[in-house]
């Protein structure tokens with residue numbers, strides 16, 4: 001490949017031919033739902049991909065991929081790939097399928113969809129999708145225009161960060177926050193509910209560099225994770241009580257006069273009321289809630305306020321409990337209190353995705369929705385399919401793509417019960433015979449990233465990445481874009497939106513005239529592979545040094561006018577809807593504490609039977625449940641385990657290696673125990689992602705997780721789960 005030194009963009013040639021005949025190097029992008037969105041190069045020889053490597057010139061990828069994707073070629077060429085449409089032959093869930101043609105598959109879907117719509121109304125059809133791929137074309141919104149035209153039930157998709165986004169929007173607006181690359185300038189880095197070393201690996205070098213320059217790194221997590229071990233200070237905290245710690249930090253900062261009065265005066269609203277509110281949240285009170293000693297809370301607050309610029313990196317895990325939204329509200333207020341936004345490397349880092357002028361409207365086409373369409377949250381799919389939500393009409397057809405709900409949704413037992421319904425017509429588009437695909441009536445073959453074109457935003461850095469198709473699709477696999485083109489044609493939908501080619505869609509993917517896109521075109525992206533948004537370089541990146549936040553007041557809203565005017569809402573990205581915030585239940589406009597629902601403190605009755613808090617963080621070697629079927633990944637990840645503190649284990653006569661049953665009133669699953677002092681007493685940890693079909697109990701922790709929403713944005717409450725453990 002021809003290479004030149006690159007700073008702001010990739011080197012020339014999206015595809016370059018080597019001197020060695022028949023070898024090409026193709027620029028691509030990792031498709032995974034991961035903040036790092038790595039730029040990669042695929043080496044293709046005689047039509048076959050033979051190597052995959054991280055782009056060395058990309059300032060964030062820096063030449064490395066990760067343990068999940070290093071062997072992506074094994075995924076592409078796995079003998080287990082689904083390569084042809086298949087129809088169920090045995091009973092539901094039996095896994096017996098026969099190959100059929102695309103013609104037969106499309107005919108059957110069109111016939112069934114038409115029949116169900118005629119008999120029950122189109123709302124009896126429901127899509128179910130998420131982020132199997134993150135590409136703007138093939139990802140979150142790829143089916144939205146089709147299902148809007150069909151008049152299907154709207155599937156709300158709030159698995160990930162929706163509560164945090166609502167809270168963040170209420171406080172500082174949908175702004176990019178801190179440029180991750182500017183973390184090298186931070187003096188105090190507070191990593192909160194984020195396991196960077198596993199889930200955001202490419203951020204670590206920037207944190208390490210800051211540390212070399214004298215920054216202190218603190219991790220708040222119930223578990224001494226890889227990341228916590230690498231930090232200067234690990235603060236163990238009871239799951240779901242982070243809001244109390246954040247509010248007590250606020251209390252100390254205000255009471256001890258550690259605020260930046262000038263920043264507060266000029267660039268915030270509601271300070272007086274916030275200060276009044278914060279009085280009640282003393283460190284002593286928070287110590288009772290969180291298990292963090294009051295003196296440590298004071299020490300943390302003082303260090304955070306005085307070492308400027310300070311930055312907070314929140315993980316998605318921060319929102320997964322009853323008060324997740326208010327926790328993020330509080331954390332998003334802190335940087336303004338101490339004036340952290342004044343300098344590069346100061347502020348809060350959530351999802352820089354808001355910096356990308358993605359033309360979401362062209363992708364999801366909210367204008368095609370009939371007003372008043374029924375909305376069902378996918379998080380409650382089990383209930384939706386088994387009568388728990390009293391839906392009229394009931395769901396009679398389910399179409400799953402880009403998702404593996406059997407593993408990623410809570411309430412697994414009911415979901416399986418629903419998927420077993422003989423009167424439910426289930427279509428699954430997949431690369432593999434997942435736990436969900438096993439229950440399908442029809443399985444459709446989907447391409448991998450190497451077999452499709454796409455264009456990627458990122459939720460972890462400020463570069464757009466272009467993914468060139470590197471190889472011809474295997475078997476009869478097709479990209480999701482093509483799937484919905486074919487389905488629309490078969491349904492007789494003639495709107496121009498269904499005739500868009502992938503190139504047409506790429507042309508519509510961004511608002512190319514936005515200031516952030518200056519110097520970026522489809523052609524330049526195709527050629528260079530990736531380009532940084534037109535924003536200041538990381539060492540000058542401080543767009544909120546003088547306020548100008550994208551909130552109604554253009555200031556940080558300690559007292560949120562959106563909360564006051566609208567109440568709770570779901571950010572449109574997570575639901576195929578209009579761009580207006582749909583009014584929801586009222587919300588107190590000042591940050592406050594919402595305790596977990598399932599904790600020994602708030603629910604002693606439940607805790608008497610199920611005394612342990614279960615958290616289910618991300619697996620190191622899988623991307624959610626993706627690749628949890630591949631031998632290499634399974635070797636690296638190891639057998640599914642539950643980590644338990646030796647004191648809790650001793651009470652139950654549990655030793656490392658024992659099979660244990662973890663249960664509550666919703667379900668149970670069996671895994672091997674591993675005694676580990678890295679876990680707080682009262683907490684047990686089991687990484688999610690492993691497949692149900694690989695488990696001894698034919699169940700995963702999803703059978704234990706509640707379907708209750710958090711306080712904001714209909715976020716999940718995976719970290720708000722009480723359980724008991726016994727030897728199996």
Ligand SMILES: Nc1nc2c(c(=O)[nH]1)N[C@H]1C(S)=C(S)[C@@H](COP(=O)(O)OP(=O)(O)OC[C@H]3O[C@@H](n4cnc5c(=O)[nH]c(N)nc54)[C@H](O)[C@@H]3O)O[C@H]1N2
Nearest residue numbers: 193194195198199239240315316317617618620623624719
């Ligand atoms: N290796 C790997 N990387 C991934 C993914 C993956 O599956 N595997 N998934 C990607 C996706 S979709 C996402 S959303 C991100 C998620 O990225 P993260 O949010 O970093 O992921 P988690 O591992 O779920 O949670 C991070 C940490 O939060 C802790 N935690 C859990 N509950 C609480 C709590 O109540 N309070 C506090 N303070 N800490 C808590 C956990 O112990 C864990 O160490 O990762 C992305 N990257």
Ligand SMILES: Nc1nc2c(c(=O)[nH]1)N[C@H]1C(S)=C(S)[C@@H](COP(=O)(O)OP(=O)(O)OC[C@H]3O[C@@H](n4cnc5c(=O)[nH]c(N)nc54)[C@H](O)[C@@H]3O)O[C@H]1N2
Nearest residue numbers: 130131132133160401402403404408429446616624625626
């Ligand atoms: N207990 C617990 N549950 C959780 C979480 C947790 O931490 N704990 N995390 C939540 C979070 S943050 C998230 S983001 C969700 C993740 O939920 P999902 O996005 O559903 O995650 P995956 O398990 O990766 O499933 C994606 C599926 O899409 C398939 N796929 C990949 N590319 C394509 C494609 O191009 N076309 C088609 N048709 N299919 C494709 C993959 O093979 C895979 O089976 O899970 C949520 N669930």
Ligand code: SF4
Nearest residue numbers: 030034037038066069
């Ligand atoms: S999963 Fe994340 S870290 Fe791994 S290659 Fe993909 S974008 Fe990079």
Ligand SMILES: [Mo]
Nearest residue numbers: 033159160316
């Ligand atoms: Mo996620």
